Structure formats: C-alpha cells, structure tokens
Amino acid sequence: MLAFNNTAFNWPTFFFIGIPGLEAAHIWISIPFSILYLIALVGNALLLILVRAEQSLHEPQFYFLAMLALTDLGLSLSTMPSVLAIFWFDVRDIGLDACLTQMFFIHTLSSVESGVLVAMAFDRLVAICAPLNYTKILTHYTVACLSGAALVRGATLLAPLPFFLRTFPFCGANILSHSYCYYPDMLNLACGDVTFSSAYGLVFVLCTFAVDAVFIIASYMKILDTIMKLETQDRNWRSLHTCACHLCTVLVFYLPLISLAVLHRYTQDTSPILYTTMSNAYLLMTPLLNPLVYSLKSRQIQAALRKRFWVQRVIAGE
Template identity: 90%
Template sequence: MLAFNNTSNWPTFFFIGIPGLETAHMWISIPFCFLYLVAFMGNVLLLILVRTEPNLHEPQFYLLAMLALTDLGLSLSTMPSVLAIFWFDVHHIGLDACLTQMFFIHTLSSIESGVLVAMAFDRLVAICAPLNYTRILTHYTVACLSGASLIRGATLLAPLPFFLRTFSFCGANILSHSYCYYPDMLNLACGDVTFSSVYGLVCVLCTFAVDFVFILVSYMKILATVMKLGIQDRNWKSLQTCACHLCTVLVFYLPLISLAVLHRYTQETSPILYTTMSNAYLLMTPLLNPVVYSLKSRQIQAALRKRFWAQRVVAGE
C-alpha cells in the first residue's frame, strides 16, 4: 500500500511495478530472472573470450569488451530494485539509494553511448583508411577513447544527484519505472525545477544527441566510400562488418529516444507503456548485445567454437 509523504528533504520513493498485474509479480519474475541471467552470462562470456583469445586482441574487440563491461554495470544497477518488487513486494526506496542508482544508470548509459561512438570511429578508419588502421587505432587510442567516455559521463552527470537534493518532495512520490530515473524524479520535486530540467536537457544533447549524429555521419561516410570504390564483393563484405555495430546502435538508441519522448511530450501515457519502454531501455540492451555479436561476428563465433571444442576434449579425457 503506497503512503503519501509530507513535504520532506528525505523522502521515500515508491516503484509501481507493473500496474494491474500485481498479483502475478511472482510469475513475472521468472522471465525477468532468466533475461538477467542470460544478459549476465553473455557479457561475462564476451569478456572472457576477449581476454583469453589471441585472435580477439584487436581494437574493435577491446571496445566490445568495454561495451560488455558497461552492460554488466547497467544490469547490476537495475536488478536489485526490479527483483525486490517482484520477489519481495518491496516497492519503496530511500533518497540516498535512489540517487545512487540514478547516477550509475545515467552515467553508464552515457559511457555506453561514448563506446558506441568509439566503435563507429573504429569502423570508419577500418573501411575509409585501412592502410592507416594499425597506426591510428592503437591500444593507447582505445584506452583514450574509453577513458574519455568514462570521464565525460561521470563529469556531466555528477551534478544531477546534488540538484535533486536541493528540492523538497511532496505528495505520493510514485516513480513511473522500476528504477530511479532523473526526469521521473524531477517531476516529483516541489519548487522551480527550470534550471535542473535545462541542465538535464543539455546533458542529453551533449552526450546522446552528439554521439548519435557522429555515428550517423560516420556511416554516411562509410557508405559513400564503399559506393565510390565500386560494387564488389570485397567492399560489400567490408560494409557487412558494420552490421553488429549498427544493430547495437539501434538496440540502444531506439528505446532511449522512445522513453525520452514519452517523458517530455505525453502527459497521460499508460503506466504499462512506461513500464514496458523503461524495461526495454535498460534490460534489452545488455541482453541483445552479446547475442548480436555472437550471431554476426565470425571472429566471436570462431572463438566460441574453439572454446566449446576445447571443453569437450577436456570432458572426454
């Protein structure tokens, strides 16, 4: 039963779970647990393969390992509150815990967006300047790109929890998702939230919008280069190496954009739609990325087959 809070600087927030299906939460937890388990195992397996297989010691796979590490962080950031709702019917969370979860979710999302830009740059150099690939995409370059994504995300988003701490919260602090999300919490704040709202918009424009434009321009340049070289099997095979990255970009940005649109431009959206989009935003990305790369990348498939047969040989002995 959700209670109403008096105006307070130290409120309790409430997750609604899946509206209308409260009695089925225990059953719904089964597929959620399965999806979290698959996401966890898939990303851990990618990290192990990149770490142990010499054929994967290349810049594009180091960036893939960074992507998998970020996806693991996103899964672990949302899993406690989601499973607490479904398993234990725990719908409340304190301010400090909520702000901590919110910071990690937004920071890791920003880092993932930055890693996707680095992966687009990797494909751009590989196809448009293949002779200079080893000179440009060195281990140092990969480390700098990954570090820049981390610093940008942490620096831009660090003020968000402090902004929310300056507000009082009144009424029923009911969140629209199964985790803490900055626009959702800001809607519950009492007082003038104009500056905080504008800063949040600036963060979105400086991260996701800029990153998406760079990725789009990169692939326009890649396509133009392939078309200029002529329609040959070798060129189209080079273009096909971008398929994994393009699928990952779509899986990440489409739910993100849809959720942002729902928050800013719809006032009476169905709570079930909010819940579906929010879970798709932060659960499907860590789940689908390992699947996409396992199905599309020949090097990953070869590494998986090698490890599988090695385990069978050991078991047979």
C-alpha cells in the same frame, strides 16, 4: 502511502509503481525477468572472458566490445535489485540516497555506452576508409583514451544531478513511474522551481546522446561514400558486413532511448503497461541483445566460441 518531508532530519522515501493492475501476477512476471537478467549477465561476462582469453580478439574493435560488455553488466546490476525486489518480495520503497546512487550509475553508464558506440563507429570508419593506417591510428593508447574519455564525460556531466535533486523538497506521495530511479521521473516529483535542473538535464542529453548520434551518422555517411567508390560489389558486401554488428547495437540502444524520451515529454495519458514495458526495455534489452548480436553476426566471436567449446569437449573427453 505518504513520504517524509525533505528536512534536515528526514529524507524522503520513494515508491516504485511496478506494473499497475498486474500486482497479483508479479511473481509470475518475475520468472521471465529473472531469465532475461541471467542471460544478460552470462552473455556479457562470456564476451569479457573471450576477449581476454583469445589472442585473435586482441584488436581495437574487440577491446571496445569488451568495454561495451562491461558497461552492460553495470547497467544490469544497477537496475536488477530494484526490479526483482518488486516482483519477488513486493519491496517498493527506496531511500533518497539509494535512489540517487542508482540514478547516477544508470545515467552515467548509459552515457558511457553511447560514447563507446561512437568509438566503435570511429573504429569501423578507420578500418574501411583508411585500412593501411588502421594499426597506426587505433593503437592501444588511442583505445584507452577513447574509452577513458567516454567514462570521464559521463561521470563529469552526471555528477551535478544528484546534488540538484538533494536541494529540493519532495512533498507528495513520491511514486516513481519506473522500476528504477530515473532523473526526469524524480524531477517531476520535486517541489519548487526546477527550471535550471530541467535545463541542465536537457543540456546533458544534447551533449551526450545527440552529439554521439550525429558523430555516428556522420561516420556511416563517410563509410557508405567510401564503399560506393569500391570497384566490386563483393567488396561492398564484405565491407558492410563488418559494420552489421555495430549498426544492430546502435539501433538496440537508441530506439528504446528515443521511445522512452518521447513518452516522457510528449504523452500524458500513456497506458501504464506500455510505459512500464518501454522503461524496462530501455535498460534491459541492450545488455540482453548485444551479446546475442555479436555471437550471431561476428565471425571472429563465433570462431572463438567454437574453439573454446571444442577445447572444453577435449578436456572432458580426457
């Protein structure tokens, strides 16, 4: 199918590729995708409800967790319409404005999530390296400032990208490689000199994900140095256990991100199925696994879940 030229009266239409070669099985593939999205939405919504309802979770680390869950909800809701529309109804086309809006939210929320992971690393750093000053340093005001800074940074740095793309004509078939609108993917379809826009995208990545990764690594180097100086091995284990959830979350977020970036930049003949799998894993696995990680690893979350479940059983019994 051919797209419209980008003129004053006609905006281009983009087309999602789905999973090449498996079009006949899309309705069956939609079943696990629907289940995974449902689990992600319910899991993150449950975390938000627990943090809000349980007084024992009214601590900085769980406020950051609520921010993380809210971001994951946004990511799931940003990609779910286009992904499920492909599998359920074979709807593959999307207009420029809708595509730019989806792209803005996906990249902004990814940046916010990365910033929240840095804030959570700072929380663990203070808790282990300066426990006596924890409540003085991580006040409600500090938590609000760190969360707000992550949101403002993401939205501010991402704001120019849709305007950059609107200045280019799109003169090809405009077939996207993912099941959602992704900036490097759209930029590859633009006709004209994209050097500046490509460079800005690289600057955005360096100013967000690369800088955040450096801060997280530096925080854990300091945490490990502090733990190694503790007197007993038992205290070492207990200190590291408080970081386990955050470390798992960092790996779940950064590994698909790095893998997708490598596929985009350095591989040209990647299998379409592998490419599609990685692109969906990038934005689906994080919202899916984060609630599971904290439900399985965090004793406070487990206690809150048991309390809520017990209360519900009591109410039902009455």
